[in-house]
Amino acid sequence: MSQAFDVVVVGGGPGGYIAAIRAAQLGFQVACIDEWKNGKGGPAPGGTCTNVGCIPSKALLQSSEHFEHANKHFADHGITASDVKIDVAKMLARKDTVVKQNNDGILYLFKKNKVTFFHGRGSFAKAEGGVYEIKVAGAKEEAITGKHIILATGSNARALPGVPFDEENVLSNDGALRVGAVPKKLALIGSGVIGLEMGSVWRRLGAEVTILEGLPTFLGAVDEQIAKEAKKAFDKQGLKIELGVKVGEVKAGKKGVSVAYTNAKGEAQSLDVDKLIVSIGRVPNTIGLNGEAVGLKLDERGAIVVDDDCKTSLPNVWAIGDVVRGPMLAHKAEEEGVAVAERIAGQHGHVNFNTVPWVIYTSPEIAWVGRTEQQLKADGVAYKAGTFPFLANGRARALGDTTGMVKFLADAKTDEILGVHIVGPMASELISEAVVAMEFKASAEDIARICHAHPSLSEATKEAALAVDKRTLNF
16 A cells, blocks of 8 residues: 655755655655765755755866866965866865765754655556556656545756767766866856856866857856956956857867867857856756656746746646746755645745845855846836945955946835846855845845944945945945
């Protein structure tokens, strides 16, 4: 006889495991199914984010940044470091340790919150009498039932047409995190988050990096002024970014990869590299879910169709995270996971897409929330803008990193904050103040009047808010 649960979560990534834990906290009997495996074949919950995304990439970014500081910046502080070398194998081992700690942490939280964990692939078997039967294909095949099903199956890397990932020479984000030695030449197709972060890692470690981007503008989703500032920094670092290219034939062989492309001027070009990372977006993952067995509706992109509350076309079946509409961000999935668990409990779960922050963990970091200046112009919104450079911030000078700025956009009449955009040191942390402010409908003046510690990078946010009304305290 199959085990029966109130809630069954399919997928143990940021959305799935958070949804499972929150549902258990609300008193439901909960199961979570996840198929990720570690190097020994054991369970590795946490999804793409923990295993081949957010967490391991940040570990490598940190290691590579230490290496670059030792080689290029320690001398500025009076520190002599000679013959600095990188042990790539040890760097990767540290990254794997960080990942495992996160995997184990999730399993501990499941146990603590009495979530029953199943290691395997979950798929629909049938729906009968208001209950769904879910098949779990793992070390052994078993079936469980659930009154409510939460689908959190995530996304997969999008491959170039006709050029499959071999994870040796043609790499997805997965293979990019497992390169065993610093390549002499590295190419990336796509200048989004993955492209810029992985390009930064291997550039710092000594690779000659070229990024090929099909769009004519750099970081088109980012505020234009911020994107231009970021590109100046990347150009100075030695990242070669070509915009407006059209990629042609890609040939992968034992000795590397050859990429034929046309540049923005229409000139035919060829690039020979040791490794190619393809980061042209991700696609919703419904492989093996067997949604057709119960009539689950998908859209033209292959995403699960949901309403504003994350309800699917099926009664008591919900979907969250990368497999539905909206930004493919781990924290967006987490928010939806909590909201769905609370909705199942009859509460009013809340997700505000307008205050979901975005971050690119390069150096300088890029972070933003709300609308960009170009979006406000296109929508005909009357606004005021204020900027403040980190060059004029005392803490940034002391850190030795004065790249970038903070930018505030506020409604011209009400002064309500409409968007905040940051490029510079610790932007990923600074953006949280803006998120909180916007969630509570704060004005730029509210931020300007709040006491910020001195000296701190956050004073730059205060100064940018002051600049909205053409004022400054010039910290």
